[in-house]
Amino acid sequence: MLIEIRSFRQEDLGDLYQIAVLTGHAGDDATGMYDDPKLLGHVFVAPYTINEPDLAFVAVDASGVAGYAIGSRDARVLERALETGWWHELRNRYPYDAAGTDPDQWLIERIHRPATAPDEIVDRYPSEFHIDLLPRCQGHGVGRQIIDRLLMALRQAGSPGVHCGVDPRNLAAIGFYQHLGFERIDTAGPPIFVRTL
């Protein structure tokens, strides 16, 4: 399979939003699940590409952008930047209805009450990332290649360790992280996978 791993460019953003939908249901297709499908990208893609575009990489095949790995050098620094930047802007566009039960509200809650990893994890593993590949490039070694590229960039940026929250239903991703030497830490929220750099 001919795949190029390259740095993210701003014009890739629409493709990343689409990939977030096509892999947004515990690794499977979330098409039709959300009234506003852009919410997945707003919550899981843009925070990273806006604030730390140098830590964003894409996998490109003959049909175009087919996956991404995006990260943050320090999750706490990113959280502070989002409070005054991206979340602040989105909160006006997406008011939160605490009584709402539809899937969109679950994502809107993430905008108003962002999920944060516990201090004992972030202290040792401050960096954070997301990786999503379209089905056509899964299972061909692309996940390993693109995550290696991102972890190398984080190591070069001086990070001592990385963490990633995973939907407990996403058994394929859990197997992938375990195979790559990540350690699972169970928390009150979703399990978090960590690795020193």
Ligand SMILES: CC(C)(COP(=O)(O)OP(=O)(O)OC[C@H]1O[C@@H](n2cnc3c(N)ncnc32)[C@H](O)[C@@H]1OP(=O)(O)O)[C@@H](O)C(=O)NCCC(=O)NCCS
């Ligand atoms: C999870 C995901 C990133 C893995 O990427 P991938 O390209 O399919 O994985 P690779 O082919 O690079 O596999 C790398 C290695 O992990 C192993 N591996 C992959 N999935 C595995 C699993 N479920 N269990 C055990 N080993 C696994 C491979 O055998 C391979 O081993 P090797 O390099 O030693 O030969 C990708 O499938 C994906 O994006 N899935 C949908 C979205 C998603 O779930 N994202 C993660 C959200 S937390």
